[in-house]
Amino acid sequence: MKFDTPATTNPIDRLKVIGQPHDRIDGPLKTTGTAHYAYERHDAVPNHVYGYIVPATIAKGRVVNIDTATARRAPGVLAIVTAKEAGPLTKGQYNTAKLLGGPEVQHYHQALAVVVAETFEEARAAAGLVRVDYARSPGAFDLAAAKGRAVKPEDGQPDTAVGDFAGAFASAPVTLDAMYTTPDQSHAMMEPHATIAAWEGDKLTLWTANQMIHWGKGDVAKTLGLPPDNVRLVSPYIGGGFGGKLFVRADAILAALGAKAAGRPVAVALPRPVMFNNTTHRPATIQRIRIGATPDGKITAIGHESWSGDLPGGGPETAVQQTRLLYAGANRMTATRLATLDLPEGNAMRAPGEASGLMALEIAMDEMAEKLKLDPVDFRVRNDTQEDPEKPGRRFSQRNFVQCMRKGAEQFGWSKRSATPGKMRDGAWLVGMGVASAFRNNLVMKSGARVRLGTDGRATVETDMTDIGTGSYTIIAQTAAEMLGLPLSQVSVVLGDSSFPVSSGSGGQWGGNSSTAGVYAACVKLREAIAGALGMDAASAVFDDGKVSAGGRSVPIAEAAKSGEIVAEDSMEYGDLEKTFQQSTFGAHFVEVAVHAATGEIRVRRMLAVCAAGRILNPKSARSQVIGAMTMGVGAALMEDLYVDKRLGFFVNHDLAGYEVPVHADIPHQEVIFLDEADPVSSPMKAKGVGELGLCGVAAAIANAVYNATGVRVRDYPVTLDKLLDRLPTV
Amino acid sequence: MKPFTYEKASSPAQAATAVARERGAKFIAGGTNLLDLMKIEVEAPPHLVDINGLGLDAIAPTDEGGLRVGALVRNTDLAADARIRRDYGLLTRALVAGASGQLRNKATTAGNLLQRTRCPYFYDTHQACNKRLPGSGCAALGGFSRSHAIVGVSNACIAVHPSDMAVAMRALDAAVETVKPDGTTRRIPIADFYKLPGSTPHVENVLAAAELITAVTLPKPVGGTHVYHKVRDRASYAFALVSVAAVLQPDGSGRVALGGVAPMPWRVEAAEANLPKGAKAVTSSLLAGARTTPQNAMKVALVERTLGAVIADAGA
């Protein structure tokens, strides 16, 4: 099915099941420990053994010698695979560095070998016995130092320009020109990367944790030189990903190589202390923002430049993205530059681009509002635009940004904020409020599904879509139930298997809308088949209450399948509506913080997000996405920081004690409001993404609240107490 | 993790003898620190002697009017004990500021005193660390040092002792009771228990090989207002950037010990005479001779400001 004109009325609009706050249908499995994650698939692979990876312990150079003799003699050891034993491997399309390194070492903790043994403990002990001698090469590890050598990336649009930015900025009555930095961040999801691999002849099955099954299947095949049809990925439950599991990682490839060498299925999980340098991370940025405005607060010039680094062949953090679309202004420019760094591979982490970009832009907007003596909400509202500022005439399909700001300000009690910083006090604590815009584009991806109507009248949906804790199972079941007029309990959903139709996968907040649109397409086909089987006119048939009705007849849906299951498969593809419409999601984040006047300790007190993100398919799971994202925003604002040892070239704080993410005590009262929207340009579901929107802007709202509390402006994340201390009131 | 053997001790003295028998053998109490370090091969004892179940888990009054806390009393139980809460509130506050509820249920009094530093290079067995591998160098000097020590440091090591409980124990003048393999016992005031790194940062305290801690004693209660202020980036489940333990008396006198600034809980009794003069005066003698790095230099101001807040709190 092709979606190339805006949606009209369809069965989803009934909102009998869709749009209802149903509990997650996988919830009981998760809470009783019966949803088995990749590393726990002993049911599927009863006789597997264990692999443990040997990571490189230099940042750049060559392996001179790798001595596995002692390890091979250790108890329980079945096989050891290094680059030599593995033979030539092709780098996957979505990988920058090789997943099995050697002799060249491209980054710290790049895998150099896998040791396979009967038990986990034996594999781990033997891995400790592998001796590696290196020849180190000098590397570039310091973004600030490499910034001057940064170049225009080959892909994307490294430079954009509209009007005369330089002239307009130079002549603007009120201007801001400031630099901001964001640090490297780690996904730090709960479930480590993990895979069990089993070969049957030259066919390979991987029970793995992967967000994008189809990409994964392709890259496993490419890396190992197999026909894609010989590879099967199974990933029904995923313990969080945040983009860290978009791509095939070392666990999958080394499990496959280990299993081949050992002649047994092999399970490999990345140990937590290795995850931070072995896998991908959100790259650090240095950003420059220039804004010029008239005294009444109309932006006349807006410029955003960003520098980030990556391994050779890698890509930039596209931190300027939102600045092209978020605010009005006739004269604009953005520039994205990429430096070569020999740190581990940078790549997508939740809201790549916007999350980092808004951390800077939304502080800049706060600074600008202050210069203009305008309320920061008002300043943003004044610069709203209903069309793409780079392409006037190309309208946003829907943009209720101003409504988000106004609703949020009212709900939060924004009017109680003191415009002068450092004026609100509660005992030993300085109290402040901050606001920031949330913005993230709505991406749509082709997505397919198969739907079966069983002889018992139950529907089963099969698609390779994944549920990374987001609620995919539930919204897919809701979609099928709505389309077929069945109660939710009559629908089963099976996900995450590459033998199912290819879906959008989970990434870029496209999964919710795209995967359900694919299910919609398959259901439309199934409805036709059912109507046909019942001798009814498909166009006028009504599916409701477990019955199909048309032409004065009404029969239970199960009737249609009484002589055998009916199966329909289709996918939703997208035309070029994006030429006419810009599709984005919007929001406003409001935060109240308290800062200890003596110690500078920062504690968030209240958070509110107002989101305009199309139809909300399930308000409960959508709210969970947004409060999770807000929590991640607290981390980004106040603590998350991969510390780069610029001499040795690695992230030093590579465990969960050193890399701090928020704990319960950091998270106060959180409130989420969804505006009542349905965007017919996005898909027949009229939904958009929320999972990343919820993160966009949060950190800046917190930084702005800290400024409002203390009068100390911090432009380098994370905002920690040491950056406030010398400017706090004397004790 | 390296393979190891395991035995359950039958008495404190037998435990000490068992550890003495095998080079590198260790006691295991709650295991919350030791097992983590064994998994990543920072510690690799060939033999473990389990000291749980030896009856070292009681809290009993001493003849001097204080309390004797068994070495195996769990952090949770110690913090919750009514006598501790009433007379040694500082200790309860320090304990509950540490780790998490689950960890405190396992962690023991002796294990807490002996927990090792959280320096990230100490944890990465492929980096230079004199504490882990004497003579290999110190990667933290010139590297990540934001959480590191500013007093009592040496050119060989700038790691902090991470315990919260020990800071309170130091302010309360606790003493450590031990038994050696030959059955002799001794009592070590906590002021003399820890060692500064000097050129041997792997030696962290005065315990002899195979010497078992049996109890920690607390002297008679000293009254006063007990405040423990632990400063960190996140609200819970993180080690201190700095912490201030104070017992402040109505007459303005008191005791102050610091965490997060030194290789041991840090107390300079002479500095306490300055308490009536305020936080600045106390801090300048407490931290006299501080040797900071660009990343941890802020701890000097942070100590002063935190102490200021603590004094204000106690007065309020």
Ligand SMILES: Cc1cc2nc3c(=O)[nH]c(=O)nc-3n(C[C@H](O)[C@H](O)[C@H](O)COP(=O)(O)OP(=O)(O)OC[C@H]3O[C@@H](n4cnc5c(N)ncnc54)[C@H](O)[C@@H]3O)c2cc1C
């Ligand atoms: C994630 C995490 C966060 C933490 N956060 C904090 C925090 O914020 N603040 C804090 O203070 N602590 C914190 N801790 C540390 C925790 O307090 C210690 O791990 C715990 O107190 C150690 O006690 P244990 O009984 O488990 O010791 P074990 O791990 O059993 O032993 C530790 C050491 O002491 C030796 N030992 C144990 N008992 C004796 C004895 N009786 N005689 C002689 N030697 C003995 C052992 O041989 C071993 O070398 C944290 C720990 C973790 C894992």
Ligand code: SF4
């Ligand atoms: S500070 Fe101490 S523990 Fe840390 S690396 Fe240096 S020697 Fe090792």
